[in-house]
Amino acid sequence: MEGALEVTGNPWNKVAVVGAGLIKMGELFxxxxxxxxxGAYDAACASVDHGIDxxxxxxxxxxxxxxxxxxxxxxxxxxxxxxIGLSGIACTRIENACPSGSDAFRVACMAVAxxxxxxxxxxxxxxxxxxxxxxxxxxxxxSGHPILTRGESAPVLFAPFATRHMHEFxxxxxxxxxVAVKNHHNGALDPYAHFRNEVSIDDVLASPPVCHxxxxxxxxxxxxxxxxxxxxxxxxAKDFTDKPVMVAGFGLATDHPYLHEKSTFVGLPxxxxxxxxxxxxxxxxxxxxxxxxxxxxxxxxxxxxIEDLGFCDKGKGGPFTADGNTALDGSIPVNTSGxxxxxxxxxxxxxxxQLTELWWxxxxxxxxxxxxxxxxxxxxxxxxxxxxxxxxxxILNRV
Amino acid sequence: xxxxxxGVGVPSWRLAAGDIATAxxxxxxxxxxxxxxxxxxxxTLAWTACDALLAETGASPDDIDGLWWGTTRPPFAExxxxxxLAATLRLGPATVGAVTAGSPHAGVEALLAAADAIAAGTVxxxxxxxxxxxxxxxxxxxxxxCGAAATAVLLGPATDDAPAxxxxxxxxxxxxLDRYRGDHEDTTRDVYDGRLFREEVFLPLATDTASALGTDxxxxxxxxxxxxxxxxxxxxxxxxxxxxxxxxxxxxTGAAAALTGLVPALTTPGAAAxxxxxxxxxxxxxxxxxxxxxxxxxxxADLAAEGTPAxxxxxxxxxxxxxxxxxxxxxxxxxxxxxFVRGNAEILGLVGGRCVDCATVNFPHSIHxxxxxxxxxxxxxxxxxxxGTVQTFVxxxxxxxxxxxxxxxxxxxxxxxxxxxxxxEGTGAELAIGSPVDLVLRRYAIERGVPVYGWKVRSR
Numbered sequence: 001m002e003g004a005l006e007v008t009g010n011p012w013n014k015v016a017v018v019g020a021g022l023i024k025m026g027e028l029f030x031x032x033x034x035x036x037x038x039g040a041y042d043a044a045c046a047s048v049d050h051g052i053d054x055x056x057x058x059x060x061x062x063x064x065x066x067x068x069x070x071x072x073x074x075x076x077x078x079x080x081x082x083x084i085g086l087s088g089i090a091c092t093r094i095e096n097a098c099p100s101g102s103d104a105f106r107v108a109c110m111a112v113a114x115x116x117x118x119x120x121x122x123x124x125x126x127x128x129x130x131x132x133x134x135x136x137x138x139x140x141x142x143s144g145h146p147i148l149t150r151g152e153s154a155p156v157l158f159a160p161f162a163t164r165h166m167h168e169f170x171x172x173x174x175x176x177x178x179v180a181v182k183n184h185h186n187g188a189l190d191p192y193a194h195f196r197n198e199v200s201i202d203d204v205l206a207s208p209p210v211c212h213x214x215x216x217x218x219x220x221x222x223x224x225x226x227x228x229x230x231x232x233x234x235x236x237a238k239d240f241t242d243k244p245v246m247v248a249g250f251g252l253a254t255d256h257p258y259l260h261e262k263s264t265f266v267g268l269p270x271x272x273x274x275x276x277x278x279x280x281x282x283x284x285x286x287x288x289x290x291x292x293x294x295x296x297x298x299x300x301x302x303x304x305x306i307e308d309l310g311f312c313d314k315g316k317g318g319p320f321t322a323d324g325n326t327a328l329d330g331s332i333p334v335n336t337s338g339x340x341x342x343x344x345x346x347x348x349x350x351x352x353x354q355l356t357e358l359w360w361x362x363x364x365x366x367x368x369x370x371x372x373x374x375x376x377x378x379x380x381x382x383x384x385x386x387x388x389x390x391x392x393x394x395i396l397n398r399v
Numbered sequence: 400x401x402x403x404x405x406g407v408g409v410p411s412w413r414l415a416a417g418d419i420a421t422a423x424x425x426x427x428x429x430x431x432x433x434x435x436x437x438x439x440x441x442x443t444l445a446w447t448a449c450d451a452l453l454a455e456t457g458a459s460p461d462d463i464d465g466l467w468w469g470t471t472r473p474p475f476a477e478x479x480x481x482x483x484l485a486a487t488l489r490l491g492p493a494t495v496g497a498v499t500a501g502s503p504h505a506g507v508e509a510l511l512a513a514a515d516a517i518a519a520g521t522v523x524x525x526x527x528x529x530x531x532x533x534x535x536x537x538x539x540x541x542x543x544x545c546g547a548a549a550t551a552v553l554l555g556p557a558t559d560d561a562p563a564x565x566x567x568x569x570x571x572x573x574x575x576l577d578r579y580r581g582d583h584e585d586t587t588r589d590v591y592d593g594r595l596f597r598e599e600v601f602l603p604l605a606t607d608t609a610s611a612l613g614t615d616x617x618x619x620x621x622x623x624x625x626x627x628x629x630x631x632x633x634x635x636x637x638x639x640x641x642x643x644x645x646x647x648x649x650x651x652t653g654a655a656a657a658l659t660g661l662v663p664a665l666t667t668p669g670a671a672a673x674x675x676x677x678x679x680x681x682x683x684x685x686x687x688x689x690x691x692x693x694x695x696x697x698x699x700a701d702l703a704a705e706g707t708p709a710x711x712x713x714x715x716x717x718x719x720x721x722x723x724x725x726x727x728x729x730x731x732x733x734x735x736x737x738x739f740v741r742g743n744a745e746i747l748g749l750v751g752g753r754c755v756d757c758a759t760v761n762f763p764h765s766i767h768x769x770x771x772x773x774x775x776x777x778x779x780x781x782x783x784x785x786x787g788t789v790q791t792f793v794x795x796x797x798x799x800x801x802x803x804x805x806x807x808x809x810x811x812x813x814x815x816x817x818x819x820x821x822x823x824e825g826t827g828a829e830l831a832i833g834s835p836v837d838l839v840l841r842r843y844a845i846e847r848g849v850p851v852y853g854w855k856v857r858s859r
Contacts, residue, residue, distance in 0.1 A: 134728070134799035141798040142728040145766070146738070147746050147853035150730075150843050151795055151806045151822055159793035160810055167791075167832045212794035212805075212827075260762070260810055260820035261771055265791045 009283025009377075011248035011397050014113040016237035018244050019048040020356040022227035025194040025344035027129045031224065033064075033076075034083035037125045040226035040349070041084040044121070048230065049241040052119075057230075059117035060091035063104035063124040064348035066136075080125065090117075098295065098384020099252070100124065101227070101351030102392035106250045108231050119236060123228040124349035136222055144386065148258055155211035155219060155298060157259070157387060162213050162300035164265035168315065173213060175318025176299035177204035180217050180341055182327055183296060187338025189368040192353075194223045194344035204299075218299040223344025227353035245362045248284065248377060248397040251277025257386035266315070270391035271308040271383050278393035279310075284377055286310030289332060289395075291361050291371045292379040293354035296339040302326075305381060306334060309393070333371045336361060347384075354380045355394065362398040373398070400514045400554055401561030402686060404456030404693040405665055407701050408447030408530065408549035409649065410435045411825070412709035412717070416543035422711050423538045430625075432546040432650030433706060435532045437717040437803060438824070438841040441470045442480065442852065444549035444655075445530040446487045446840040451701065452526065452551040453488075455694030460489045463553075465516055465525030466496035469509030469654045471587075471677075472532055473498050474842075474850045483852060486747035487840050488526070489782055495522060502678025503531070503578065503621070506654035510684065513554050514565055524555045531653030534586050537720055541578070541589040544624050546650025550658040550698070562692045563665060566685035569611035575600045575679050578623065593624075601627055601676065606634045608681035609674055616672040616685065617641045619660030623651050623676075631674075641671070645702050653677075662702060664688060665695035707825075716803070719845065723800045734849035741765050746853055749785065749838065751817055752778030760817035785838040785854075787813035794827045801844065809856040811836055821854050829858040 021043025023036055031039070045052050064076045077093035094104040101124035111117040128136055141153040165171045181201055187193035199217055207216035230240070237244040253273030256262065263269060279285055286309060294309065296302035303317035311332045312320040320326065326334035337343045337357035340350060358378040360366040376398035383391040413431045420428030435444070445468060453460070466485055473480035481498045495516070499508040506529030513525040530549030535542040557564055577596055580587045590596040605621065609631075618635070619642040622628025632640045642660025645652075652659050657675035664671035664686070671686045715721035732738045742765045744750070752764030759772030762783060769776055792809040795802075807823025807830060823830060824839065841855040 134725075138797060138799045139728045141795070141802055143731040146730050146732045146734070146846075146851060147843055148763070148820065150853070151798065151802060151808055153795060153798055155797070156793055156795055156808055160791040160808075163793060163832065164791040209794075209796045211796060214793075256771055258820070260818045265810070 009288065011246060011282050013234065013246045013248065013399070015109040015231050015247040016234050016244040017229055017231055017247065017359055017396065018237050018240035019044045019052060019230035020228070020359040021047045022192055022349070022353045022356050023225060024192050025223050025225040025346060028224035029129065033125055033127045034079065036127070036224060036226035037080050037123060038084045040123055040125065040228040041121065044228035044230050049243065050239065052230065052240055054085055056119050057086060057089060057121050059111060059120040060086060060089055061104040061108040061120060061122050062091055062093045063100040063352065064093065064126055065095055065097060065100045066126065066128070066347060080123065097390050098297065098347055099351055099382035099390055099392035100348045102380065102382045102394055103252060105229065105352060105355060105394055106252060106392060109247050109250065112231055112233055119230065119232040121228060121230055122352060123226065124352040125226040126346035126348040127224055128222040128346055129224050133222060153211070155214050158298045158301050159211045159214045160259060161265050161304060165300060165303065166213065168266055169318070171303065171318040173205055174201055175322050176218055176303065177201045178322040179296060179299040179302045180204045182321065183335050183339040183341040186328065186336050186369060187342025190338045190343060193338040193342050194221055195342045214298055214300065220297045220340040220345040223346045225344055225346030225349045225353065227349045227356050229352055229355050229359065243363050245359050245396050246399050248395040249278045249281030250392070250394045251275060251281065252390070252392045253277065255387065255389045257389035259387050262387060267308050268304055268383050268388045268391060270388060271305060271381065274391040274393045275309050278395050282377070282395040282397070284395065288375050288377050289379045290373050290375055290377055291333040291336055291358070292381065293337060293339070293357050294334055294381040295383045296335055296341050297345055299341070301383070302334065302339065305383070309379065309381060328369060328371060336366065336369045336371060351380065351382045351392065355396070358396050362396055400517055400565040401557045402563040402565055402692060403553040403555050403561065404452050404458070405662060405698050406448045406451030406455055406551045406694045407659060407662060407698040408444040408451070409433055409701055409704060409706070410439050410444060410532065410547045411707055412436050412714065413706040414709055414711065414714050418711040419543045428543050430647060432543065433548060434709065434714050435547050435717060438843065438855065440474050440842050440850065441472045441530040441532050441549070442474045442484055442850070443840050443842055444532065444547065445470070445484055445528045445551070448530065448549035448551035449488055449526055449528050451697060452553055452694055455697055456553050458524070458553055461491060463490060463524050463526055464494055465513055465522035466490060466494055467499065467509035467513040467525060467527045469499040469506035469529040470531050471500060471503055471505060471654050472534065473500055483747060486744050487852070489748050496525065502680070503653040503656065504675050504677035504680045504682065506657050507673070507675035507682045507684065510658065511568065517554055517556060524553065527552050527554060529655040529658045531655045533653050534718060536586040536588060537715070539589045541587065544651050546652045548649050548652040548655050548659050550655055550662060552658065562690045563686055563688045566687050567612060568682065568684045569608055570680065570682040571604050571608045571611065572680040573600065573604055577679065578677065597627060597630065602631060602634055604681045605631050605674060605676055608683045609635045612672060612683040612685055614670055614672055614685050616670045617664040619657055619664065619673040621656055621674060621676040622646045648703065659702070661686065662695060662698045665692040666699060667691065725800060727801045728799045730844060730846045734846050734851055749783045749854060750780050751783050753781045754778055760815065762817060762819055783817055783819065784813040784815040787811040787836060789830060789832050789834050789836055790818065791832060792823065792827065792830045809836065811856055821856050823856045835859040
């Protein structure tokens, strides 16, 4: 039948996603944390086909990671419901490093599947630029263990993998640059992206060094942003939409945090474990995925991800990308939204913004970025924390 | 008293005296001085000298029960300088000794105190280390003369086959102001009047002391300004000043000068003597060198190493005399906090926990109550190897103050099978995966006024 999807596996399908939305990412100096939260909430509500009222919600899971950047780290769980007009509702803040948003979604799904909650808002908000770059991510160089992590700003957590991947597999800076070129191309097509400009391989190679072997255009920006999705029990989905997207499965895994404790510098074991758990829960494998939003905080990270998620063989991520396999018209389009590199990485919001992109893709509402659906499965992934010590994979499917 | 071995520590940077003169609009300025990089100080220099000494003599830290350290600049003016050095050397918990300070005379005070402890039988084998990195007032005539270095010697009871023996000593004193720093002052002041100091203090006191020792020796003589040493040699009537080349290469090394200047004399048999001066005191010590002292050849080579040229601005920044505007990013963990109390000894001593079940080395042990390899919870404390190869590395170019780019960070597979990740020394230009590296003690930060030490990766 025309347009029919071949549904494989035995997906979990105990939770439906009935709304998703985000605000334009960027350096949002004119918006506070509360403004961004309200914007994302409104966008998610506006996306609900049959409409939704604030009274429909009975729970909120909020993801925000570096609350220190706006000074309210401990209490976002009670400031956000008030700010978006849901005061009184049950709200829990989730912090789990860069996958905070992914994990909030996962926990919300468990809350709905358990029957405790019925209709839940999952919202991620991050204010990265109310403080200067020096006080933001760069200040991480002084965080953590006073000796073991001294000098470890964020790029230091991933650049050692690039050095080693290049050494073992012949991956080149041009291979890494191909990730940035692709994601900036996609970002230029995404009205919500922080950066909407194309870059060339030469642009990436010639950009200033940030943390050898990574240069400026190998790195995601510091971005303010917010995103929200609405999940509910499958039997409630029809109240909100005729085109729900289902949650097929998810997985979370951890790994040793300090870099000297890593078992490998050519992959992220937590991502392998998290994806195995998600694939098993969804009853699918990497070849069943139509498109993916993966964690590309740095270009090398996407190379590691597509190998660890099983989209290509270990060590082949560079050529696989350079050959166009992960482009919009490739065999497995990756980061159609522009990824963290172009759309931005407002940490707590990132995973939920990725889920929003996949919600659009599976509903075939992604406009110029729309990929060809084959099976109707899409995969979302974040990795982060000290030494990528935590990784989350969520798999959605269209029914 | 036997002198059983020697080792030196020389800072990595050299500053041309002419650069200082240019900055202040002065003329001249000959030669260069050895100066500390941003991660070096009297503790790291002392460790370097002691490490070379232990390597060259084969002495085990377990066999050393005394540590004496002479310096005008203990890293904590008041605080745990001695115990930090002892921890980095992995000395036993019952080790005794002292830090002597107060003037450039402190080095010989440490030497004689250790010798007396051995003579008294309270200590069996002692390390004596003298180190200094003077902090002169900017723009003073003292500044182009102030070098930095460290020399360590191993002392034990005299035996027939000892390579060198500490002999007679002589001392004189007078209550006269020379080089001086008040309790509230950061930098050392030059002498009040150069001519007065030379004619009425330095030459009479030093000459008197050398005469009292009464030997015809190869001399290590003090030379605070680059001219007084020559004048003193003429007064004493010797043309055997073995310290002249070291003085020329490094500058005046303060409390370390007497032992450091003696090093060339330790390579060949014969009589030798050192003369230390400072704080209104002069002390001379005779050394009977009977055979080449273990470590002396390496020490001579280390003292002659060229070093890395540094600009005056770099040196001022490393000394903390030139600071970037704006806020510094504070270390997340204050140096006085419980985390340092729990973990400082194992970081300074580079001690890991080896799992009794699977032999995985967990470092540092205090943050691994469960084994990385198998989850076990029984460990043996083991000193980690300080040699290994590069597993992977990065060079960080983007950090806020007080960090200075480029900063290498290096993951090292140590020869004992364990793995560590530390900052790299220098710019990291020599780093490559698989290349051999060593771990060396360096200062990581001066945090809230407190020096914080750890290990850095140095390309071999």
